[in-house]
Amino acid sequence: MKILIIGGTGSVGSHVVRELLARKADPVVLTRSAEKIKSLPAGVEGVVGDLLDPGTVRSVFKSVDGVFMITAVSTTETHEGLMAVNGARMSDVKRFVYMSVHNVEQAPHLPHFGSKLPIEAALKKSGIPYTVLRPNNFFQNDYWFQDALLQYGVYPQPMGDVGLSRVDVRDIAEAAAIALTASGHEGRTYNVVGPEVQTGKSTAEIWSRVLGKTITYGGNDLDAWEEQSLSRLPAWMVFDFRLMYEFFQNNGLKATPADVDSMARLLGRAPRGFEDFALETARMWNALSLDKEK
Numbered sequence: 379m380k381i382l383i384i385g386g387t388g389s390v391g392s393h394v395v396r397e398l399l400a401r402k403a404d405p406v407v408l409t410r411s412a413e414k415i416k417s418l419p420a421g422v423e424g425v426v427g428d429l430l431d432p433g434t435v436r437s438v439f440k441s442v443d444g445v446f447m448i449t450a451v452s453t454t455e456t457h458e459g460l461m462a463v464n465g466a467r468m469s470d471v472k473r474f475v476y477m478s479v480h481n482v483e484q485a486p487h488l489p490h491f492g493s494k495l496p497i498e499a500a501l502k503k504s505g506i507p508y509t510v511l512r513p514n515n516f517f518q519n520d521y522w523f524q525d526a527l528l529q530y531g532v533y534p535q536p537m538g539d540v541g542l543s544r545v546d547v548r549d550i551a552e553a554a555a556i557a558l559t560a561s562g563h564e565g566r567t568y569n570v571v572g573p574e575v576q577t578g579k580s581t582a583e584i585w586s587r588v589l590g591k592t593i594t595y596g597g598n599d600l601d602a603w604e605e606q607s608l609s610r611l612p613a614w615m616v617f618d619f620r621l622m623y624e625f626f627q628n629n630g631l632k633a634t635p636a637d638v639d640s641m642a643r644l645l646g647r648a649p650r651g652f653e654d655f656a657l658e659t660a661r662m663w664n665a666l667s668l669d670k671e672k
């Protein structure tokens with residue numbers, strides 16, 4: 379079974395590739411970079427192309443049975459996703475799994491949430507057997523905060539006090555591989571969530587426990603977050619993410635018990651918890667720093 383992975387060089391897609399290899403499927407990764415093809419795992423085909431290029435979308439879906447797609451956060455996200463849905467419509471794709479975002483219709487004003495709604499709608503109307511996965515905030519985003527945690531003792535993601543049902547990227551990838559290779563998931567939309575709700579403060583407490591030092595929550599000051607973020611992210615993205623954090627602080631992004639049950643049924647086991655992820659990450663950072671000292 380040949381499966382095209384759009385986003386297969388990124389955070390979630392690279393895990394989807396591994397999950398598909400473990401299930402004996404044949405992953406094909408679309409990337410804009412010939413260089414990145416060289417570092418794909420053995421047995422994975424790479425194709426250079428771009429979702430904004432009509433030539434790519436007319437050709438890349440032709441010989442595949444299934445598609446997993448993420449659409450990267452960009453100012454052309456909707457256009458890219460709609461190009462892909464059309465490419466799949468022109469071909470004989472039998473499964474299309476699209477990764478959207480949890481509770482997307484509650485916050486359509488957020489550019490990178492609202493951008494996904496027309497893609498979901500087009501896919502659902504396309505006639506292609508589809509599954510939509512709607513994940514919560516990723517545990518693995520915390521890799522970005524390694525320096526803040528280890529050097530300054532601060533957890534800087536301003537996620538607020540209501541809470542998020544964050545999820546491990548490996549569980550999203552496993553859910554995607556199941557939806558692509560097993561039957562019974564066509565026409566379904568799944569909220570892809572972790573087992574518990576964490577706030578900014580409870581997340582800092584977990585990092586304190588696993589790192590064995592005090593980690594303080596950086597707080598909910600979005601002016602300060604915006605000022606710091608503008609030095610490393612483009613202004614349109616900072617604007618978008620600030621609105622998202624405002625939404626998180628006011629509403630949270632919480633799973634229902636039914637969402638958690640459905641996730642466990644989909645995976646055939648409970649989803650991974652945040653403290654286990656943080657412990658694993660702390661051990662990895664520790665091992666890397668010991669290696670550097672050698």
Ligand SMILES: NC(=O)c1ccc[n+]([C@@H]2O[C@H](COP(=O)([O-])OP(=O)(O)OC[C@H]3O[C@@H](n4cnc5c(N)ncnc54)[C@H](OP(=O)(O)O)[C@@H]3O)[C@@H](O)[C@H]2O)c1
Nearest residue numbers: 385386387388389390409410428429449450479514515516
């Ligand atoms: N972070 C979170 O907490 C979170 C939570 C829920 C949902 N999401 C959603 O997750 C998505 C991002 O997933 P991710 O973090 O796995 O992605 P990522 O690591 O940012 O990687 C982006 C991927 O998209 C590919 N790509 C970008 N533009 C492309 C184009 N024009 N044509 C073909 N491929 C293109 C890139 O491929 P090349 O660079 O190799 O070309 C790369 O593989 C976003 O839609 C975001 O809203 C994120």
